[in-house]
Amino acid sequence: MDLNTVQEVRDARRRDTWQPGDAWLGGGTYLFSEPQPHIRRLIDLSRMGWESLRVTPDGGLEIAATCTIAQLSRFPKPAEWTAAPLFEQCCRAFLASWKIWNMATVGGNLCNGLPAGPMISLTAALDGVCRLLSQQGGAREVPVADFVVGAGLKVLEPGELLRSITVPARALRSRTAFRQASLYGLGRSGALVIGALDPFDGTLTLTITASTVRPIQLRFPVPPNAEAVREAVEYAVEPGEYFDDIHGLPAWRRHMTFRFAEEIRRELTEEVGR
Structure with missing residues (x-):
């Protein structure tokens, strides 16, 4: 246009x-x-020359804001990144043409702040941290889970720039589970829940997106039962925080959120106990 x-x-x-x-x-x-x-x-940021993807010295991943979805999808993930399948799952959640994949950027998806933004889902679930640059030359870091505060609302100040998102090595070694729902085959996500099981201390993290106006994270230091997960979701998500648009009514989004949270709990914790 x-x-x-x-x-x-x-x-x-x-x-x-x-x-x-x-x-x-x-x-x-x-x-x-x-x-x-x-x-x-x-x-125009296209000539900034930022390296799209870089493995950090400690084994994490730095994603430039200008990295495209196609570049993220093609990037060779090290064998020790147990969470590697999550990258492709979230890239595919765009349900977009190859033209969009080759132009749309990770940073743009975050800065739109839309509930269904799959790069928000991915980087929030992996405990990503945004590096923000101010017009005065200063920098600050904000967790992705706190970067989006509502539908289309971010913590960006006027003129502030999202430079990159860094995902820690620990999160990349997590076991993950992915659940997504849409009202129709090629539709926008109406609910997207990701689970991550910490490889070192066994903490289970559930990240709720798409069904809610902002990312919501729940952490369980010990394996929870079904009642604990249900109570946590009930308490964490206010009734008015379930998104309401043509892609899904709040009641349906709420139902799918509870369903997916329980499915992920079973997948990541009950298998460990066997």
């Missing part, structure tokens, strides 16, 4: 004062998908 209010496209390597109406441009798959009447200038 043509953005007929945009007056200028600037290279992000050129430092300039942030102005009202500015917007960061990554892959542009969202920006050019619908009218953006408030945007006057696009700051």
Whole structure:
């Protein structure tokens, strides 16, 4: 879609004062998908030269905000990353064409802050941490689970830039379980729950996304029973936090969240006890 209010496209390597109406441009798959009447200038990140994916010295993974979904999918995962299947499961949750895969970025998906954003699901479930850069040159780190605070709402300050997401090595060695539901075959996720079992202390983490307006995480230091999981989900998710749109009513999303949480509990904890 043509953005007929945009007056200028600037290279992000050129430092300039942030102005009202500015917007960061990554892959542009969202920006050019619908009218953006408030945007006057696009700051293009495509020439920043950031390494898309980098294994950190301690065995974690740094994902540049400009990394595309295709690059994340193709990246060779080390054999010791037990959580490796989760990457492809979340990439496939886009249910998008190859054109989108080759343009859409991980950072753009997070910064849209949509409940069904599968890169939010992936990086939150693996305890990812966002590195944010301010216009004044400062930096701060925010867990992905705290980065999105509502449907389309993030903790970004005006002009602040998501530089990267770092996933710790410990999370990459977790056993994971993935559950997703949509109202129709090629539809947007209506509920997406991911479980991760810590390889060192056995903590079970459940990350609820898509059904809720923000990521919600539950941690169980000892293997929980069905009642404990149900009570935890009931307590953690306020009734008004179940998302309501054409892709699913809150009651259905709530039902699927409880169902998936219990399925994941059984998959990751009961097998361990055998």
